[in-house]
Amino acid sequence: MFGLQKATQLTSADDETATLRWLAEQYPYPDRPASPPCLPRPYLRVNMVSSIDGAVTHNGRSGDLAGPGDKAIFRVLRALADVVLVGARTAVVEGYRQPSPDDVFTAARADREQTPAPALALVSRSLSIPTDYPPLSCRETAILTCCDAPDSRRRALSDAGATVIDCGDDTVDISAVLDVCAERGWVRVLSEGGPSLLGSFIAADAVDELCVTTSPNVAAGTAERIAHHPATAQLRAMRPTTIITDDDGFVYTRWTRTTVGR
Ligand SMILES: NC(=O)c1ccc[n+]([C@@H]2O[C@H](COP(=O)([O-])OP(=O)(O)OC[C@H]3O[C@@H](n4cnc5c(N)ncnc54)[C@H](OP(=O)(O)O)[C@@H]3O)[C@@H](O)[C@H]2O)c1
Numbered sequence: 202m203f204g205l206q207k208a209t210q211l212t213s214a215d216d217e218t219a220t221l222r223w224l225a226e227q228y229p230y231p232d233r234p235a236s237p238p239c240l241p242r243p244y245l246r247v248n249m250v251s252s253i254d255g256a257v258t259h260n261g262r263s264g265d266l267a268g269p270g271d272k273a274i275f276r277v278l279r280a281l282a283d284v285v286l287v288g289a290r291t292a293v294v295e296g297y298r299q300p301s302p303d304d305v306f307t308a309a310r311a312d313r314e315q316t317p318a319p320a321l322a323l324v325s326r327s328l329s330i331p332t333d334y335p336p337l338s339c340r341e342t343a344i345l346t347c348c349d350a351p352d353s354r355r356r357a358l359s360d361a362g363a364t365v366i367d368c369g370d371d372t373v374d375i376s377a378v379l380d381v382c383a384e385r386g387w388v389r390v391l392s393e394g395g396p397s398l399l400g401s402f403i404a405a406d407a408v409d410e411l412c413v414t415t416s417p418n419v420a421a422g423t424a425e426r427i428a429h430h431p432a433t434a435q436l437r438a439m440r441p442t443t444i445i446t447d448d449d450g451f452v453y454t455r456w457t458r459t460t461v462g463r
Pocket residue numbers: 248249250251257258261262263287288289290291292294295324325326327328329372373374375393394395396397398399401
C-alpha cells in the first residue's frame with residue numbers, strides 16, 4: 202500500500218545550466234512516432250503552481266506563489282514544448298509575450314527538429330483580447346476560438362494581425378483544439394492554465410500530465426483552485442512520476458495519467 206517514492210533534492214549551489222539540463226531530463230515528452238500513419242495525437246502537459254492549501258493565485262496572480270526553482274521548471278518546460286497553450290485571460294492578466302529562444306536549449310531543440318522557441322496559442326471564446334496585445338501581430342501566435350465568436354471581435358483581432366482559428370461551433374472544443382495542434386505539428390503541448398482552461402481539459406479527459414509546483418505557503422483567502430469547471434466533477438486517476446524538492450521548500454510533482462486518453 203505504501204510505496205516509498207523518494208523526492209530528489211535540488212540545491213541552489215548547483216551550476217545553473219547543468220541544473221536546467223538535468224531538469225529537462227526529468228520531464229521528457231514521449232517519443233514522437235517516426236512515421237505516423239495519421240497525425241500523431243498531441244501529448245498535453247499542464248504546468249501549474251499552488252499554495253499548500255490549494256490557492257492558485259495570491260493578490261490575483263500566480264507570481265507571488267513562485268520561487269526561483271519554479272521559474273527554472275517553467276523555463277525548462279517551455280524549452281521542451283512545441284506550443285504554449287494558455288487561456289486568453291491568463292495571457293492578458295499575466296502579460297504573456299511570445300516565448301523567446303533559450304540559449305541553453307538551442308541545440309537540443311534543433312536535434313528534436315523543433316522551432317527555436319515554442320509558438321503561443323491563446324484560447325478564447327469571447328475574443329475580448331485587446332487589439333494592442335503585442336503577441337497578436339506575431340505570425341506564430343494562434344487564437345483558438347469557435348464559430349460563434351463575435352464577428353466584430355474576430356475582425357478586430359484579424360486586423361491586428363492575429364491568426365484566428367475555429368475549434369468548434371458554439372464553444373471552444375478541446376478535442377478540436379488538440380486536432381489543430383496536431384495539424385500544426387505541435388505534438389508537445391504545454392498548457393500554463395489557467396484554472397478554467399485546465400477544468401475544461403480535465404472535463405474532456407485530455408490531460409496526459411499535470412506538473413504541480415507546491416509553493417511552501419498557506420494562503421486561505423478566496424483564491425480559486427488550479428482547476429474548475431461547471432460540469433459535475435469526475436475523478437481522473439493519475440500517478441506521481443517525478444517528485445523534486447529544493448532548498449526553499451518548494452515541491453515539484455509530475456503526475457501522469459493512468460488510463461489512455463481521448
Ligand atoms: N497558479 C497558476 O499556475 C496559474 C496559471 C495560470 C493562471 N493563473 C491565474 O488564473 C487566473 C485566470 O484564470 P481563469 O480561470 O480566469 O482563466 P483562464 O483559464 O486563463 O482562461 C480562461 C480563458 O479561456 C477561454 N476559454 C475559451 N473556451 C474555453 C473553454 N472551452 N474552456 C475554458 N476556457 C475557455 C476564456 O475565453 P473567453 O473568456 O475569452 O471566452 C478565458 O479567457 C489569473 O488570475 C491567473 O493569474 C494561475
